[in-house]
Amino acid sequence: MQRRIRKHRIKPYRREQYEGNREKLPGRCVEKLFHAAGSMFIDALFPPRCAVCGMILPLKEKMICRKCAADLPYVGSTYCLKCGKPIDSTEREYCSDCETHPHRYEEGRAALLYEKGARRAIDRLKFYNRRESVPFFGVCLNKLAAEYFPRWKPDCLVPVPMHPKKRAERGFDQAALLAEELGRRTGVEVREDLLVRQRYTGASKKLGRASRRKNLRGVFAVDDDADIPFSVVLIDDIYTTGATMDEAGYALQKAGVRHVFFLTVCIGRGQT
Numbered sequence: 564m565q566r567r568i569r570k571h572r573i574k575p576y577r578r579e580q581y582e583g584n585r586e587k588l589p590g591r592c593v594e595k596l597f598h599a600a601g602s603m604f605i606d607a608l609f610p611p612r613c614a615v616c617g618m619i620l621p622l623k624e625k626m627i628c629r630k631c632a633a634d635l636p637y638v639g640s641t642y643c644l645k646c647g648k649p650i651d652s653t654e655r656e657y658c659s660d661c662e663t664h665p666h667r668y669e670e671g672r673a674a675l676l677y678e679k680g681a682r683r684a685i686d687r688l689k690f691y692n693r694r695e696s697v698p699f700f701g702v703c704l705n706k707l708a709a710e711y712f713p714r715w716k717p718d719c720l721v722p723v724p725m726h727p728k729k730r731a732e733r734g735f736d737q738a739a740l741l742a743e744e745l746g747r748r749t750g751v752e753v754r755e756d757l758l759v760r761q762r763y764t765g766a767s768k769k770l771g772r773a774s775r776r777k778n779l780r781g782v783f784a785v786d787d788d789a790d791i792p793f794s795v796v797l798i799d800d801i802y803t804t805g806a807t808m809d810e811a812g813y814a815l816q817k818a819g820v821r822h823v824f825f826l827t828v829c830i831g832r833g834q835t
């Protein structure tokens with residue numbers, strides 16, 4: 564018996580029909596189909612996990628599970644206009660830290676408070692190299708970028724550099740990963756060559772404000788031969804006292820950068 568071959572009528576391709584909408588080009592559809600099939604295969608081998616708790620995500624949930632998403636500590640609507648730390652009163656413009664200490668950057672913002680799930684996700688990334696949180700953090704940073712980059716007009720993103728010895732110990736640099744992720748999403752160039760960490764400082768987590776600043780003094784430098792941009796956004800995972808941002812900002816300004824801003828995924832509440 565002869566099998567009937569069903570012929571699909573292919574509509575003639577008309578460019579004007581798709582003008583201005585590349586997503587609908589027939590070639591693009593086939594490309595997307597292959598891409599989707601490829602991602603399904605990858606997903607079957609490495610199922611996507613929640614950026615916070617690391618559990619395998621149910622099919623309809625993306626990047627973060629519903630339970631973790633509901634519990635994330637976002638920085639609310641009242642925050643310091645300088646550093647982005649949450650403040651209690653709507654009548655104040657700056658946090659007590661920024662009111663009493665001048666900073667070496669113009670302005671900065673963070674997406675989340677360094678507590679609850681956000682803290683767990685950052686710690687999983689830093690100490691256990693669990694990178695499933697990076698795309699989610701990229702989305703968080705990108706939301707801030709959409710709000711502030713039109714005004715900040717950055718020429719480049721600069722990850723706060725890690726000392727090469729520490730990078731070798733850890734095997735990766737989380738600030739560089741975050742900057743690359745944000746660079747991909749915004750199209751802003753990432754410059755890892757600009758700022759160098761010239762001294763190994765060790766952990767400064769347990770140090771107080773004064774000791775932390777002393778420990779970091781002169782730690783960053785800009786490469787003499789580097790092309791100096793006009794406006795820079797520093798990228799890091801956490802902002803706590805601002806000592807790191809101040810030192811990095813100081814080194815950039817000394818080298819001729821006119822505007823220094825920062826974006827971090829998390830920010831601490833206190834002044835420690």
Ligand SMILES: [Zn+2]
Binds near residue numbers: 614629
């Ligand atoms: Zn979760």
Ligand SMILES: [Zn+2]
Binds near residue numbers: 643645646661
């Ligand atoms: Zn502040």
